[in-house]
Amino acid sequence: MNSATGFSDPKQVVERGYDQVAHDYARLEGEAEWPRMRWLKKVLDRLPPGSSVLDLGCGSGVPADIEISKEHQVTGVDISQTQISLARQNNPAGNYLHGDAGSVEFGASSFDAVVSFYTLEHIPREEHETILRRIHQWLRPGGLLLISMEAGDYEGFYGEWLGVPMFMSCFDPETMRHLVDGAGFDLLESAIENQVEGSHAVPYHWLLARKR
Numbered sequence: 001m002n003s004a005t006g007f008s009d010p011k012q013v014v015e016r017g018y019d020q021v022a023h024d025y026a027r028l029e030g031e032a033e034w035p036r037m038r039w040l041k042k043v044l045d046r047l048p049p050g051s052s053v054l055d056l057g058c059g060s061g062v063p064a065d066i067e068i069s070k071e072h073q074v075t076g077v078d079i080s081q082t083q084i085s086l087a088r089q090n091n092p093a094g095n096y097l098h099g100d101a102g103s104v105e106f107g108a109s110s111f112d113a114v115v116s117f118y119t120l121e122h123i124p125r126e127e128h129e130t131i132l133r134r135i136h137q138w139l140r141p142g143g144l145l146l147i148s149m150e151a152g153d154y155e156g157f158y159g160e161w162l163g164v165p166m167f168m169s170c171f172d173p174e175t176m177r178h179l180v181d182g183a184g185f186d187l188l189e190s191a192i193e194n195q196v197e198g199s200h201a202v203p204y205h206w207l208l209a210r211k212r
Contacts, residue, residue, distance in 0.1 A: 021162040034196075040064055040115065052110065053112065054114045077096075109140045119147075151192045176207065188209055192205050
């Protein structure tokens with residue numbers, strides 16, 4: 001990996017990267033069982049039928065949004081137009097928007113739950129607190145938040161991922177728990193779990209919280 005200094009805009013790198021590897025990434029999860037669906041079930045089990053769920057960084061919509069759509073209304077946002085196009089094909093029941101998770105706009109109390117899988121680590125960590133506070137506004141009282149991100153501490157780095165340049169930036173798990181609490185959430189559950197990606201086991205930090 002290399003320091004972010006001197007490279008292109010990180011969000012452009014992420015957008016181009018996911019446009020290029022969208023199909024390869026979809027196959028990656030099929031190679032081994034990931035924790036995502038087990039954690040998503042913790043959210044869905046707490047929601048009444050017909051709830052409104054935002055998937056921030058939705059990718060191709062598979063498999064999470066398809067599962068959400070069985071009983072709920074899902075809105076997906078992704079910075080990659082290729083991923084959004086795949087999501088619209090894979091899950092016609094969803095409402096999908098091409099946009100940046102750091103700047104997309106929704107009205108107050110728009111959602112009963114917000115989930116964000118493997119997304120925040122691709123956004124400069126200086127924006128993470130603001131994003132969490134905006135999610136808090138988008139949620140209805142008592143709304144649920146589920147996020148996962150790499151359990152690392154990277155100020156901002158570029159590296160090769162699935163053969164393309166990719167940007168990474170995240171806070172350590174303790175700092176993330178503090179940010180979630182400071183944004184107005186009560187933490188319900190938190191864990192670090194390894195996830196097999198190809199030949200590598202990557203530790204991810206999972207946080208399930210409720211809006212105060």
